[in-house]
Amino acid sequence: MSLLAFCEWLAATENSTALRESLFMYPLLESSHVLFLMLFVGLTVILDVRLLGLAFTRVPVSQVIDRVLPWVRWGFAIMVFTGVLLFYAIPVRTYLSVWFRAKMILLVLAAFNIWYFHYRVYPNVAAWDTDTRLPWKARRAGLASLILWAGIIITGRFIAYNWFDCDIQPQPAFVNWFAGCVVPPAE
Amino acid sequence: MLLPFFEWCETVWLGRAVVGSLWLFPVIEAVHLLGLAVLGGAVLIVDLRLLGTGLKSWTPAELWREARPFMIGALVVMIATGIPLFLSEAIKCYYNDSFWVKMTTLPIAIAFAFTVRARATTDSVRNTARRQAAVGALSIALWVTVAAAGRWIGFS
Numbered sequence: 289m290s291l292l293a294f295c296e297w298l299a300a301t302e303n304s305t306a307l308r309e310s311l312f313m314y315p316l317l318e319s320s321h322v323l324f325l326m327l328f329v330g331l332t333v334i335l336d337v338r339l340l341g342l343a344f345t346r347v348p349v350s351q352v353i354d355r356v357l358p359w360v361r362w363g364f365a366i367m368v369f370t371g372v373l374l375f376y377a378i379p380v381r382t383y384l385s386v387w388f389r390a391k392m393i394l395l396v397l398a399a400f401n402i403w404y405f406h407y408r409v410y411p412n413v414a415a416w417d418t419d420t421r422l423p424w425k426a427r428r429a430g431l432a433s434l435i436l437w438a439g440i441i442i443t444g445r446f447i448a449y450n451w452f453d454c455d456i457q458p459q460p461a462f463v464n465w466f467a468g469c470v471v472p473p474a475e
Numbered sequence: 476m477l478l479p480f481f482e483w484c485e486t487v488w489l490g491r492a493v494v495g496s497l498w499l500f501p502v503i504e505a506v507h508l509l510g511l512a513v514l515g516g517a518v519l520i521v522d523l524r525l526l527g528t529g530l531k532s533w534t535p536a537e538l539w540r541e542a543r544p545f546m547i548g549a550l551v552v553m554i555a556t557g558i559p560l561f562l563s564e565a566i567k568c569y570y571n572d573s574f575w576v577k578m579t580t581l582p583i584a585i586a587f588a589f590t591v592r593a594r595a596t597t598d599s600v601r602n603t604a605r606r607q608a609a610v611g612a613l614s615i616a617l618w619v620t621v622a623a624a625g626r627w628i629g630f631s
Contacts, residue, residue: 315630322626323619325508326515333516333545343541347533355530359523441512442505449501 292468295379307377314377321370328363329437331356339430345420350413386452386467391443398436405429481569490562500563507556511622514549517542518588518618525595525611527604535596535607550585573627580624584617 289297298304307313338344338352375382382388409425416422452459454469464471484490493499521539523529530538561568568574595602595610 315627319623319626322508322511323622325512326618326622327519329512330515330517330519333513334520337545343545344530344538346537347530351532352530355532356520359519359529437512438509441508445505445508446501451497 292380292383295383298376298379304376304379307373314374317370317373317377321367321374324363324366324370325441328360328367329441331360331363332433332437335360336430336433339422339426339433341420341422341427348417349422349426350417353410381453382447384454384467384469385447386463387443387446387449389466389468391440391447394436394439394443398433398440401429401432401436405433478566478569481565484562484565487562489559490565493559493563500560503556503559507553507560510549510552510556513545514553514618517546517549518614521592521596522611522614525592525607525614527608534598536598539593539596546588568628571628571631573624573631577621577624577628580617580620584614584621587614587617 299308307317334344335352335356338347338349344352375388405426409423409429412423416426421427450456452463452467454464454467454471457469457471459467459469459471463469493503520529521535521542524531524533524535524538592610592614595607
């Protein structure tokens with residue numbers, strides 16, 4: 289079964305339809321997704337500005353991470369939970385959205401950045417824990433995180449707009465390719 | 476009484492420019508959201524501390540001093556982007572309950588942050604842990620109301 293077929297099957301399920309057509313559940317989910325941005329991205333920004341040496345520099349890096357990361361994790365769990373349900377409500381259009389696809393790519397890059405930081409940068413934290421100006425590797429991870437999450441917020445917000453939707457043709461060839469649109473051949 | 480003012484708002488060139496563009500509204504909206512994220516971090520790092528968790532090795536006053544520039548910066552970005560968004564659909568906002576909830580709670584939240592909450596971060600004897608926790612919880616509740624009402628403007 290292709291991913292598109294899976295999304296079509298998903299869209300036809302009873303709960304997906306109920307969620308899509310619900311008067312309050314869908315807006316409530318979307319609002320939660322936006323509100324928990326304050327918790328998740330907000331506290332991620334706090335970690336990042338510490339890595340960049342822009343603020344909270346008198347707190348050791350390890351302490352900021354130990355104290356703030358549990359909240360970031362909770363925030364992320366809620367973002368994923370509400371995000372999956374939002375996808376579940378509108379699977380086909382979302383799957384065929386250039387913005388959704390761009391967001392997923394940025395999410396993978398953000399995950400890689402986190403992995404890289406935790407396994408390649410953070411193990412040496414003892415050497416620079418209390419420094420204001422951290423090693424380039426650590427600052428780079430903070431900067432990449434800020435840029436990636438900003439991109440994720442922007443592309444995420446744009447999913448709601450239909451500029452590049454498959455049913456609005458003609459679109460540039462790149463858009464149709466990237467979105468995976470099935471376009472009937474021109475006459 | 477206020478309706479003529481809102482009608483006038485819709486005629487301002489800035490709002491017209493937003494209405495006349497396919498991209499401007501979403502782009503400004505996205506920047507508004509970026510501001511929200513930074514605001515969230517700047518608010519929560521202090522409020523969590525007031526609630527007795529988070530960066531406990533620091534006093535609330537120290538955290539507030541560090542977080543304040545980020546909060547002010549985020550507020551400036553949010554107001555600067557919020558104004559053109561509002562001007563582009565002022566009359567819709569006039570008839571929108573969520574808009575009025577937001578415009579009532581927003582000044583309260585800002586005033587609260589820079590007065591009651593700022594004072595609650597100091598280590599005066601009056602600031603018991605319970606009092607600080609109450610202020611932190613109230614601050615979170617206020618900002619959540621502002622943000623939720625803001626999101627809800629778009630649904631109605």
